[in-house]
Amino acid sequence: MDFTYRLLSNIVPGFATLPDWLAIALAAIVPASVIIMFMALGPIVYVYAERKIAGFMQDRLGPMRVGPYGLLQTIADAIKLLFKEAIFPAGADKVLFVIAPCLVVVGAFLGFVVVPFGSNLQAADLDVGVFYVVAVSSLSTVGLIMAGWASNNKYALFGAMRSAAQIVSYEIPAVMILLTIVMIVGSLSLQTIVAAQSGGLPYWFLFRYFPLMPIAFLIFFTAGLAECNRTPFDIPEAESELVAGFHTEYSGFFFAMFFMAEYTEMFVISAVASVLFLGGWQSPFPWAWTQGIGPVGFGPLWLIGKAWLLVFVMMWLRWTLPRLRVDQLMYVAWKVLLPIALVLVVVVGGLVIWPPTKDGFFWDRWVGWPLTAGLVLSLLYGLIAARVWNARRVRELAA
Amino acid sequence: MIQWARDVWEGVWTVLVGMKITWRHLFTSSVTLQYPEEKWQLPPKSRMRLFMKYEDCIGCGQCARACPVSCIYIKAEKRPATSPAIFAANGQPIKLDVSVFDIDMSLCCYCNLCTYPCPTFCLYMTPDYEFATGNLTEHLYRFAKKDAKFLMEDPKKKAAPAGAAPAAPAAPENPPASPAGAAGP
Numbered sequence: 001m002d003f004t005y006r007l008l009s010n011i012v013p014g015f016a017t018l019p020d021w022l023a024i025a026l027a028a029i030v031p032a033s034v035i036i037m038f039m040a041l042g043p044i045v046y047v048y049a050e051r052k053i054a055g056f057m058q059d060r061l062g063p064m065r066v067g068p069y070g071l072l073q074t075i076a077d078a079i080k081l082l083f084k085e086a087i088f089p090a091g092a093d094k095v096l097f098v099i100a101p102c103l104v105v106v107g108a109f110l111g112f113v114v115v116p117f118g119s120n121l122q123a124a125d126l127d128v129g130v131f132y133v134v135a136v137s138s139l140s141t142v143g144l145i146m147a148g149w150a151s152n153n154k155y156a157l158f159g160a161m162r163s164a165a166q167i168v169s170y171e172i173p174a175v176m177i178l179l180t181i182v183m184i185v186g187s188l189s190l191q192t193i194v195a196a197q198s199g200g201l202p203y204w205f206l207f208r209y210f211p212l213m214p215i216a217f218l219i220f221f222t223a224g225l226a227e228c229n230r231t232p233f234d235i236p237e238a239e240s241e242l243v244a245g246f247h248t249e250y251s252g253f254f255f256a257m258f259f260m261a262e263y264t265e266m267f268v269i270s271a272v273a274s275v276l277f278l279g280g281w282q283s284p285f286p287w288a289w290t291q292g293i294g295p296v297g298f299g300p301l302w303l304i305g306k307a308w309l310l311v312f313v314m315m316w317l318r319w320t321l322p323r324l325r326v327d328q329l330m331y332v333a334w335k336v337l338l339p340i341a342l343v344l345v346v347v348v349g350g351l352v353i354w355p356p357t358k359d360g361f362f363w364d365r366w367v368g369w370p371l372t373a374g375l376v377l378s379l380l381y382g383l384i385a386a387r388v389w390n391a392r393r394v395r396e397l398a399a
Numbered sequence: 400m401i402q403w404a405r406d407v408w409e410g411v412w413t414v415l416v417g418m419k420i421t422w423r424h425l426f427t428s429s430v431t432l433q434y435p436e437e438k439w440q441l442p443p444k445s446r447m448r449l450f451m452k453y454e455d456c457i458g459c460g461q462c463a464r465a466c467p468v469s470c471i472y473i474k475a476e477k478r479p480a481t482s483p484a485i486f487a488a489n490g491q492p493i494k495l496d497v498s499v500f501d502i503d504m505s506l507c508c509y510c511n512l513c514t515y516p517c518p519t520f521c522l523y524m525t526p527d528y529e530f531a532t533g534n535l536t537e538h539l540y541r542f543a544k545k546d547a548k549f550l551m552e553d554p555k556k557k558a559a560p561a562g563a564a565p566a567a568p569a570a571p572e573n574p575p576a577s578p579a580g581a582a583g584p
Contacts (some may be wrong), residue, residue, distance in 0.1 A: 053425070055429070056425050056426075056429070057422070057424050057425050057430075058424070059424055059427055059429050059430050060430070060431050061427050061429045061432075061433075062430045064431075064433065157517065218411075284562055309527070316418060316421060316422070317414075317418070319421055320417040320418050320421045321417060334551070335403075336410075340407075387482045
């Protein structure tokens with residue numbers, strides 16, 4: 001927003017003389033419309049991708065009928081959903097029933113505010129960006145509980161209760177992991193976190209303190225998966241047990257809003273994960289030209305590419321893993337992720353202050369990067385050796 | 400503690416194993432058949448829609464009697480002596496005027512039993528299976544034609560000099576059917 005404000009005051013003559021509230025509102029319209037576009041059009045892409053990936057993973061084709069390769073399928077579905085009647089179940093609390101999907105959408109939508117798409121492309125560079133993301137993403141829990149309660153349906157209420165328990169549980173390991181990042185960077189601002197990872201692939205936080213931060217990334221990604229109710233953590237909507245969980249009673253546009261919120265949240269979680277661990281909008285290569293030129297450069301492409309990669313992994317996981325039981329879900333959160341996350345907080349905190357070297361890359365230089373390189377090389381060697389050994393064995397058997 | 404670490408490791412490892420399998424399937428070609436554009440390769444003896452060549456029917460009614468669901472309706476009466484002699488393609492003289500030959504495909508059970516007794520091989524199953532209609536009565540196929548062009552002379556007699564050899568092996572096939580055919584009408 002600061003960027004558009006500066007841009008407008010440079011381009012438009014007399015922009016500086018406008019009253020502050022009007023100028024800020026005008027400057028906010030541009031990022032807001034970009035976010036709304038992402039919000040509204042993103043799910044169309046994600047739903048298509050999800051159905052195609054699901055199809056390919058099950059040796060099917062996915063949607064093929066509407067448009068070439070089924071490209072217009074989700075658009076047709078969206079139009080269908082928009083024209084469907086919104087049904088209010090008997091005994092439903094109508095006010096809450098309408099507010100709930102809006103709240104869920106707002107929760108997902110607000111996360112976009114701090115996602116940095118480039119050095120200038122950020123709706124607002126909040127000083128408490130990380131904290132804001134955590135706070136806002138739990139807003140959708142309120143919406144889910146509201147939806148479950150207002151539906152006057154036992155399945156919806158079950159789903160809502162489960163989602164509340166799940167999101168509250170998984171927020172804790174996620175926040176612990178955020179804490180490790182914040183300790184390394186010393187700032188809660190997402191822009192500062194991205195800037196701290198400049199220099200290419202080895203400087204990403206994914207590869208800091210080698211065995212530690214990859215584990216942290218796994219924990220954060222798992223917790224993020226749980227927070228946007230994706231398989232294997234989709235027990236709030238568990239279609240085989242709870243019909244559709246909290247959105248059982250929703251139809252038409254309200255249902256579409258839940259859908260939109262889910263996919264937007266997926267993107268936001270992936271974008272935040274790539275900002276925290278994968279260098280955000282920075283290119284993975286050390287050469288400057290991969291970053292592009294101008295005030296924007298290739299930043300958005302890098303960030304969206306990384307985020308879409310993680311979204312793809314989410315979809316991949318969805319078609320790989322079965323759903324967890326409720327007790328397994330709690331076991332994973334409280335007995336696996338949380339203890340490991342706590343240990344990581346302590347150990348990473350210790351590594352940040354000790355040894356007290358100038359650049360803080362002591363561990364990485366002497367332990368982390370050599371270990372990573374050794375592991376990658378031995379993995380490659382193992383793969384090639386297995387290939388060679390297999391070929392030799394085949395030849396021996398043939399002879 | 401050790402058991403816990405082992406469980407966690409096993410959990411992570413098995414997830415990776417599963418992901419490897421789905422990754423492999425991501426690149427295996429799909430088994431879907433895009434039906435109206437691509438079609439099944441049907442076996443040559445597939446039993447689908449019945450077809451009947453009216454010009455060859457002698458009206459013996461054996462097919463109607465063989466049908467376990469009685470979906471073939473035949474009405475035939477004696478040809479007047481004044482009308483010219485007509486023949487089926489295998490040389491059998493047609494002595495009955497078949498005025499009605501209806502097959503109700505909505506009742507048909509596709510058992511193929513009707514085609515075996517036919518002495519002139521005029522009733523057979525085709526590999527055509529796309530005959531769904533919106534109206535049930537459209538499944539009643541009326542094969543009787545008013546303007547059928549019958550063979551006016553015996554094809555056996557005509558082809559006798561050239562086709563004597565093939566006619567001879569065909570002869571033993573017919574006799575088992577002809578006594579029943581004689582008993583039919």
